[in-house]
Amino acid sequence: MKALVTRSIRQISLLVLLVSLLLSIVLPGCSPAARPAATDNKSAAATTFAVTAGIPRFKIATTTSLYDTGLWNYLEPMFEKKANVRLDIVYAGTGAALEYGKRGDVDAVVVHDPEAEAQFMADGYGINKRSFAFNHFLIAGPAADPAGIKGLTPDQAFKKIYEGGIADPTRVKFISRGDSSGTQAKEKLIWQAAGYTYTDVEKAGPWYVEAGKGMGPCLLMANEQQAYLLADISTFLAYKGKVTIVPLVEQGALFLNVYDVMAINPAKIKTAKMLPTANAFINWLMSDEVQNMLATYGVAEYGRSLFTPLKGGGCTEPGCPKLEDYTTPVK
Amino acid sequence: MQELWEGLVQAVQLIVRLDPEVVEISLRSLYVSAAAILIAALFCVPAGGMIHFHEFRGKKVLINVIQTFYSIPTVVVGLFVFLFISRAGPLGGLELLFTPGAIIIGQVILILPILTGMIISALNGVDKSIKDTALSMGASGSQAIWTIIGEARFAVVGALILGFGRAISEVGAAMMLGGNIRGYTRVLTTAISLETQRGDLVLSLALGIILISIAMVVSVIVNVLLQRY
Numbered sequence: 001m002k003a004l005v006t007r008s009i010r011q012i013s014l015l016v017l018l019v020s021l022l023l024s025i026v027l028p029g030c031s032p033a034a035r036p037a038a039t040d041n042k043s044a045a046a047t048t049f050a051v052t053a054g055i056p057r058f059k060i061a062t063t064t065s066l067y068d069t070g071l072w073n074y075l076e077p078m079f080e081k082k083a084n085v086r087l088d089i090v091y092a093g094t095g096a097a098l099e100y101g102k103r104g105d106v107d108a109v110v111v112h113d114p115e116a117e118a119q120f121m122a123d124g125y126g127i128n129k130r131s132f133a134f135n136h137f138l139i140a141g142p143a144a145d146p147a148g149i150k151g152l153t154p155d156q157a158f159k160k161i162y163e164g165g166i167a168d169p170t171r172v173k174f175i176s177r178g179d180s181s182g183t184q185a186k187e188k189l190i191w192q193a194a195g196y197t198y199t200d201v202e203k204a205g206p207w208y209v210e211a212g213k214g215m216g217p218c219l220l221m222a223n224e225q226q227a228y229l230l231a232d233i234s235t236f237l238a239y240k241g242k243v244t245i246v247p248l249v250e251q252g253a254l255f256l257n258v259y260d261v262m263a264i265n266p267a268k269i270k271t272a273k274m275l276p277t278a279n280a281f282i283n284w285l286m287s288d289e290v291q292n293m294l295a296t297y298g299v300a301e302y303g304r305s306l307f308t309p310l311k312g313g314g315c316t317e318p319g320c321p322k323l324e325d326y327t328t329p330v331k
Numbered sequence: 332m333q334e335l336w337e338g339l340v341q342a343v344q345l346i347v348r349l350d351p352e353v354v355e356i357s358l359r360s361l362y363v364s365a366a367a368i369l370i371a372a373l374f375c376v377p378a379g380g381m382i383h384f385h386e387f388r389g390k391k392v393l394i395n396v397i398q399t400f401y402s403i404p405t406v407v408v409g410l411f412v413f414l415f416i417s418r419a420g421p422l423g424g425l426e427l428l429f430t431p432g433a434i435i436i437g438q439v440i441l442i443l444p445i446l447t448g449m450i451i452s453a454l455n456g457v458d459k460s461i462k463d464t465a466l467s468m469g470a471s472g473s474q475a476i477w478t479i480i481g482e483a484r485f486a487v488v489g490a491l492i493l494g495f496g497r498a499i500s501e502v503g504a505a506m507m508l509g510g511n512i513r514g515y516t517r518v519l520t521t522a523i524s525l526e527t528q529r530g531d532l533v534l535s536l537a538l539g540i541i542l543i544s545i546a547m548v549v550s551v552i553v554n555v556l557l558q559r560y
Contacts, residue, residue: 057515059429068529076513090429090510104418105428217528242530271418 058085058277061097062110063182064214066259069238069306071297075290083280093214095180101125101264107274108281110261112232113182114319117260125269126262128278128330131321132285133294133307134258137186139249140219140236141228146171149228154252155194161228162196165207173227175218178210182257187230190254219243232257234306237298256319259307261285263330283329286311338536345537346544357541360518361549363431364499367438368491371446375494376480376487379450384476394451400444405437405503412437413507429510434518437504442494449493453486454479488557492550499546519545 062072067089076087090100094111101109102125109126111117120126139149139157147164149157164172177184188198201208209227211218215235222229223243236247263278284290291309298306308314310326345353382393414420416427416436427433457479465475480487502520509516511525519542526535 073513086515088429088510088512088515090512102419104423214528216530220528220530239530269418271423 056085056274056277057088058083058108058274058281059088059090059106060108060110060281061090061092061100061106063094063097063112063259064091064216065112065181065183065232065235066110067091068214068216069234069298071234071306074293074297078289078293079281079284082284083277085277091214093177093179093181093183094185098125101262102269104264104269104271106264107272108261108263108278110259111182112257112259113185114258114260115185116180116182117262120262124265124267127265127267127275128282129260129262129325130282130286130328130330131258131260131310131326132290133309134256134315134320135233135307136250136255137183137230137257138233138236138247138255139228140222140231140243140245141248142226143244143246145248147228150248152249154190154249154254157249158190158194158196162194162201162204166205169205169207173207173209173225175222175225175227175229176208176210177215177218178212179214181215183215183230183232186254186257190230193254219245234298237302237304237306240302253318256315256317258315258319258321260321279330286326286329334532334536337533339540341533342537342540342544346541353538353541355514356517356519356522356538357545359431359516360499360520360542361545363434363505363518364438364495365549366435367442367498368446368495370435371439371442371494372491375443375446375450379447379454380476380480382447383451383454394448397444397448397451401448403441403444405441405501406507407503408437408441409504409507412440412504416508428508429512429516431509431516433508434505434516437508438498438501441501441504442497445497446490446494449490450487453483453490456486457483485557488553492553495549496546499542 066072068091072089076089079085080087090097090106092100094113094116097106097109097111098116098120100106101120102123109120117126117129121129137154139154141147141149147157147160149160152160161172161174165174176187191198191201202210209221209225211221213221215231216239218229219231219235219239220243221227223245226245228248229245233247233250261282263275263282264272266272266275288311291311294307294309295305295312298304310321313323315321382390412433413428416422416425416433418426418428427436461482462475462479465478466472470478500520502524505511505516505518506521506524509518509521511517511521517525519538523535523538523542526532526538
């Protein structure tokens with residue numbers, strides 16, 4: 001029995017040793033942002049973390065439509081090298097991205113909902129807003145086009161989908177993002193233009209499906225259910241090989257989709273400490289380096305660029321940002 | 332169903348090739364969840380022991396409450412921790428949100444109840460007479476307690492493996508608290524979630540197979556060690 005006791009004591013002390021060892025690994029990992037003293041810690045784990053400990057982490061929240069296209073995979077290393085920071089990219093719908101900004105959890109936001117952005121700026125959360133790219137939305141759906149929307153204007157098309165869905169929800173379905181994303185905001189605008197009140201559309205019947213997912217998952221879902229949906233052209237192209245639904249409506253003033261970037265205002269959010277980096281980031285997005293890259297991003301794979309850079313003046317529709325909004329550097 | 336086979340093939344390829352990104356994500360998953368289970372064990376083994384060895388009013392109720400929290404949804408844990416560690420929250424000054432440390436905290440809270448509850452059950456499984464025997468042979472009170480924990484070690488380790496499994500397989504807290512940042516807080520489950528939403532089902536499946544393989548390796552190693560000591 002005595003042997004048993006000593007043995008279990010030995011086991012326990014082994015466990016405690018192991019745990020304290022692991023704790024020494026965890027703790028530096030917990031607050032990598034500010035730990036200059038980590039260099040005098042000789043443990044192997046600490047040194048692996050020390051490599052990144054000196055480099056500040058710059059956090060941004062970006063919309064899913066930009067993330068799902070893979071664009072940030074290209075941009076991330078470029079900016080990290082240029083600004084000597086770690087660029088941490090969190091993806092969320094525009095609504096959630098702005099919420100992260102309001103809470104001070106990110107240093108900049110990249111979004112595409114003009115109305116929500118205007119509110120964000122007016123409330124003082126955002127500062128130094130600039131635009132850097134645009135493209136268009138489209139309405140995609142099954143090639144058979146059961147609602148007969150091909151070639152219509154966006155609002156006429158929505159009207160047809162509504163009527164078709166009411167008549168036979170097994171044939172005509174519409175997938176809505178159902179989150180507070182920029183795409184969802186655009187969808188609401190088109191329903192309004194078509195003469196409907198959005199809250200009525202939400203309750204209009206089983207043909208209207210609120211997915212509550214990002215752009216990519218919604219495309220896959222619409223494909224599974226052979227449903228219509230509103231999508232940005234970049235995500236649609238990036239998923240083209242994976243879906244059989246086709247673009248049906250591509251023309252319309254309502255379809256303009258402008259991507260904006262804003263820094264979080266330190267005057268309003270006391271914890272925002274990265275304004276200089278955020279400014280550098282905004283200016284960099286407007287720089288020739290990025291703008292030229294945007295013009296070619298996706299051409300090899302999809303036959304056309306996923307985003308159109310604003311520089312070069314291609315955006316001439318009503319609703320396009322003013323020249324100074326994408327050329328004047330922020331300070 | 333073709334995808335299942337392709338997923339298996341790709342998983343084997345990724346493991347054999349030691350794809351750097353997959354290795355990095357896998358190690359992070361392992362590290363985060365191992366840290367979570369060890370920190371949780373620091374609380375739960377003593378807490379489970381104290382609850383088991385002491386008789387007090389409301390003991391049954393407490394155990395019921397603990398068992399209720401077995402089924403706490405991971406996203407609720409994520410949301411709860413989010414509100415605390417977001418910059419606007421009471422612990423915002425620690426700047427923990429969207430770091431691996433945040434995921435560890437979430438997973439610790441997630442597995443606290445299950446680990447405590449399972450340890451109480453493990454100790455219940457030990458014959459009561461062992462404590463008396465130990466005491467009668469001159470062991471002090473705490474020595475007797477350690478003896479019983481030693482006797483229950485298989486069940487205790489089983490509880491630890493279960494907790495580890497819950498931690499490494501959860502996605503809600505890791506997504507909400509870590510933010511799935513590439514090269515920083517991306518773990519296997521959040522990577523699977525992302526690749527699924529990108530429509531790359533084969534890669535998702537391969538990552539899932541890798542996750543299961545890691546869990547298998549961990550449980551085999553732990554069991555071998557347990558047999559030896």
